[in-house]
Amino acid sequence: MTLANKLLDFKVVFVSGLESLTEQIATKIFNYPQNLGMPLTPEYDAKQQSMVDYLSQLPVHQTNFPPPAAPATLSQVFFGNFPDMSRIDRTFYEHKSDGFYNFYVPNYKNIFFLPDWLSQWLQINLNISVDTTPLEIIQQSVFLGLIGFFFLVEFRMKLYWFLTINPYTRPWIYLISLTDWIQDFMTGLSPVMLGVDLTAPIILGLTGKLADSLNHLVFTMPFLPSEGQPGKMMIDNEVQDVILFRYLPSLWYTHSIPNSLREFWYTDRIDILNFMKKNYAHLEIEFLPDRILKDLSQHQQITKPLADNLHHLPEISSNLICKLSNDSDYIFDIFMNKFIT
Template sequence: MTIREQFFTLRQSFFDVVAVGFQKVATAFGFPENPGMPLFPQREYFWNKVSLSDELPVRNVRFPPDTNPQNYIEILIGDSPKPNPLPRFFYESKADGFYSFYIENYKNLMFLPNWLSEFLQVRCHLCLDITFLEVCRETVFIMLVTYYYMISFRIFIAWLISINPYSFPIAYFIALVDWIEDASMGLLPVVGGISLATPLLLTVVGKIADSLNHLVFTMPFLPSEGIPGKAIINGDIKNVLIFRYLPILWYKYPIPNEIREFWYSERPDILKYMQKAYENVDIQFLPDRIIKANEFISTLPIYDVNHLGSYIDLKTNLLTINNRVELQELFDSSNSIIHTLIGIFIS
């Protein structure tokens, strides 16, 4: 009997001794009649309730993205990779508000933290127009996909013995990829003469780039304001996240002035709805220039009650000033307004 066979025999004897020992201990607890605790609970308890995410599907997006050339130049050299974000479906309703939207709900969706979303909306004024965020997403996505292809090309030329990767100008290209292999040398094993650092980097870069496809911007709402629900999309009933009513940030902070200006100038129906629906809430819906004009007019004295009607008419005319008149012009003409009022009161 060889040493290898003796080792196998000794190993099997050890396994048998351990198995007998476990059986004797289990017999004291009713084995084999009592099979023990199951690996998975047989019924639902308070600590293993089925969560919402367990019933949601996984959103699968192809990576690297498919090419979609739009002209002959893109056919020859290829088009730039573009992310595939989850679409937002906006709708207007007097019950849910004018800025409500919903998205399909998936298990692998990603959202910004509440504090970061609040910072971007309050400090960076990225509320309704998120074009800048979309451009940033697309820029980072293009950079990651480009680097992904560079890593793939580096792996490809490593198998071509006719190409010296350390000659000019390939050496500069190699330096952009090999730094991770140099940094991880000794930490990751080498299998078949191939380091696992480069394939691992390829996986990490691809995962980060793919995560940008599942990142959802919820402005003007916070991500935590989403309400699970059902909706019909393309004829199918699907799980959705609904963002509706008035965003919570519009309670905590003043509504951006450009939005209030838009309501006052172009969408008076939204302004009337907001003022009526939230009349019991201390929220300012008028634009700043109208508020300052009201404050300015309220400081004008009334000298004669008999001329109160003329004063009210003048105040009404001031409030209906054309929207294109700047507030600075209103203050510059304050002296002439005061003289006009004095003339009315004296006459």
């Protein structure tokens, strides 16, 4: 037997042993051959396919980054203006059956919301309900910060094309140092093509994508994002796809309604308070402000002892009448004895 035949026999034995080992593992762990593994093509799901078809026909929220300059005054022509975000606006509306805090947003392919758990945490712990101004200020600040960082990286990249300028001399080094940290981090990760370092273009792309995505973020307070219902509405004589948020927010049922909102209903919008009581009284939700509930609780503590003692009033009256009757009989007997004698 030659060496080639021995190697061939060894290969056959090795492959046979590996096949047997693989089959044993598949049988004991993965229930082979009953479990044939992942199918080559997923089963047809009509519901999932309808959702895919629905999303495919939605429009895209078009934005530009960096935002185009739009000066409105002469000073802005020379010094520039603050970049404006292209937000997706919420449109509130009132309805006799839906309530007073309903709103809708246009539905786009690239629209996105906060996760339910984060939206719930913000509403409960930071007392952010209908008014999302604090979140919008943070959103705008992050957007402006990313734009500023974008221009710093762009300026750094352009500065290297001026051979007569040493970027590591004053005053250029102050601007360069603001972006050194991201440059050092990305240098080992970004490729070099034809001798050109692609770190700066990659940073610009990631920064622009992150800043532009803030234009598509929509806050759904006082609702949770999962409470939105896709639908269609007639807007400007045109049927448009929207996401509706209506009726009673779930957090107002599982948690208490913010006291500032209940105070506003009680003092300024009694019609909202009456609507809530009429339609959601069976849910045992407190719609009155805390100060009114506190006064009612103290009033109940005062009147309850009096109410508890009211059922003793007939017994007290009977005892009093009996006492007066006995005393009058005694006085009458004394009077008669003296009169007779």
